[in-house]
Amino acid sequence: MRIILYEIGKLFNWKVIGLLFLLSFLFYQLFLSFHFEYFPNGRPAGDHFKITKQMIAKYGPEMNKKEYENFKKTYEKEVNKADKYVASQEEFANAGITTYEGFKKFDRPSNPELDNLKAEIIFKKEIDIFWELQARESIMERYEHFEERTLTNRYIDNEEWKKEYLNSESRHSILPDYVIANFSNLISMVGILIVLSVIIVVSRIHIIEYQNNAITLQYTTMEGRNLFKKKLVAAMVTATMITTVYLGIFFQLYAQNETSEFFASSLFSFEFNGHYWLDITFFQYIIASVVGVYLLSFVTAAISTYLSRVVWSYISLIGSQIPIAVVLILLIKEYLITRMFGMQYPVYLTIGTYIGLLLIGGAVLSFRWKKERIIDIV
Amino acid sequence: MIIKHELWKIAKMPIIWFLLLFFIGLNVLISLTNTDFKEDMAVLKDLVRNYGHDINVEMMTDLGDDYEEKVAWVNHIAKHDGKTYEHPSELLDTYISEKPFNEDEMQKLWQYRSIETYYRVSQDIDEFYQKLDLKDSASAIIGMYGMKDAAADTVRDQFQKLDRRLEELIENGEHKHLFFHNKVYEMHELLFEKIGRALIFELMLLFVLITAAVTNYEFENKTAAVSYTAKRGRKLALAKLAAASIAGFFVILVLIGVTFTTYFLTYDYSGLWNVPISTYFNAEMPLPYITWWNLSFLEYLGFFVLFVIIIQYLFMGITFFLSIFMKNTYLVFFCFLIIAGAGVLLPEIAPHGSNFIFYLQYTPYVMVMNPHEWLMGNGPFTIYKTYEAVTIVVWTLVTGSLCALSIRRFKRMQLH
Structure with a gap:
């Protein structure tokens, strides 16, 4: 136990911690801050966000047919308000436009001056009601057409899934697609940051012994021959620590996006066009992503420990980690974390890749462990 | 002769060869992403053969x-x-x-x-x-980045200059040449942005590793106390830099050579080499590419390769400087990456109203971010006609003096 603690202590020397701080800061500025600052991004996404939250407060995570009727009534009421606004505008009234319908349909060629005025009302004055109506219309459009959209979707080549989707309760879930996209972007960037940090910290675990010539001392003792196992435990504990701290900070930051209302909504939401294989809630999706990040962190730690033992110089260590980092980053961005369980890839590919990575990690370690006790040290 | 021995040290690092192969594989994969359009592109070849590209x-x-x-x-x-x-x-x-x-x-x-x-x-x-009005482009960019005051004036000013160049371009007829219809095929983006940027980053990693590894070699192999206690030994720094330069050139040659060979064997550019890069068919965005000079595709490619080489040597100089003072490949490598990240972020600290948002772009780190817009007036922040030239000259001077300084300092440096 004491040795494990010493090992962990050696991994976190102040230079490495400083490196991690700088790296995380740069990473945050370059890849993460945008998704916090601009969420939801502009209008009408912001209005859409507000309205869907109101809907959840009113109807719960799902909106059934009856509740939808109620939603339509609210829409009518809002349209009435907009009608009044349009009617109160002199220029429009003079041109015979007194309703929201007319205001919406009106286009440029018929009267450029009035069109400029319309643009001013929407984009300069940013009268809320028009943006909100736009958001409500998009919700209604999606709610009414998701069945035919699913049936005619040529990219989903799985009739069974379509049936399951159309019969499930969850298809009435209220969950805007940009909420998932935003979370998925963030968590995958955090996953990449964690993988890189684990590589930086854990990769030193064995190589520092070569560099200090301590290896000859250690491997002549019984205790020393067991060091590989203890260092492995230290590496795993370190990886867990790094992952936990990063994820903890990340979720603190993520709280400012205020998406907790959607936690109970399913990924089968009508808002999505059916982009996910599994009928799980947003909260379960978050858990799945977190599990994924932990698994990746362990795999990275395992491979780094192995490489650190078999490689003799820093340059070879970094050099051999580059392809691993590149492949892991590409996989994370493709389907391991981003678009996890997404339609673009078969669901078994995601699970299979995780299992494959874990097997590789386990295999290299056990392969090395068998050699450790009898291996020549010069 | 010492250089030969130093070179041998680099050549005997298997990881350099391994990485080179990995990157070649990666680039070949990227090169092949547009093959869906190959048949379509063949039509253009016939057209050019029968009617010329003009x-x-x-x-x-x-x-x-x-x-x-x-x-x-x-x-x-x-x-x-x-x-x-x-x-x-x-x-x-x-x-x-x-x-x-x-x-x-x-x-x-x-x-x-x-x-x-x-x-x-x-x-x-x-x-x-x-119909093309660059004033619209200028105001769009000003709005998009929330620029004010002096910065906004600069953008307007630069677009006015670009407008003059556009007139000249139209007079020359540079815009009217047949080329891949890149609004659909996006070949310029594929070659100069996707492949180009990948090449630059891969070479950067190789350059940093080679330079750091050979410079720190004696420290990491416990021979420093032997080699650097002699007067001759202290001159090794220069030999190491020379060896890294030669090895770097070899790496550039191989990686760029293989990548471009694959690319141009996959996509047939015959008959198109002399088409101006500013031709309308090359446009991928609403604003077509406008180079500050009348450059053909081949010339543009030549400048691209030249810039890539120069920038890699700038990176080498910076790495060399870091290595001499840090003496540890691991630290140097990550330090370099952090400096690179900071260089990319640097312009963001400038207020949106001041011209510093332009001045802070003059670093190789920013320059490598958009290789498909080199020598062009398309990047809003790097729109200056002399952006590339000034960046390269200034940074050559800076890294040159850093290297000279570190070689001199190394002669009387503490070994531990």
């Missing part, structure tokens, strides 16, 4: 006559429905789901459709450039 009145009449024949054939095979079609695409759109034609006919139709695109887009070029 779009002028004579060429357009020739092409037009030929096109008429094609349309006649289209109407011939579509006889049965009694309508006349003006273009192959109309017929294709009408029968998109039914497909009443046999395979040969379909293939021919698709081919004609490509010809149609080239013919019709060529017809519209003049009109497009008449």
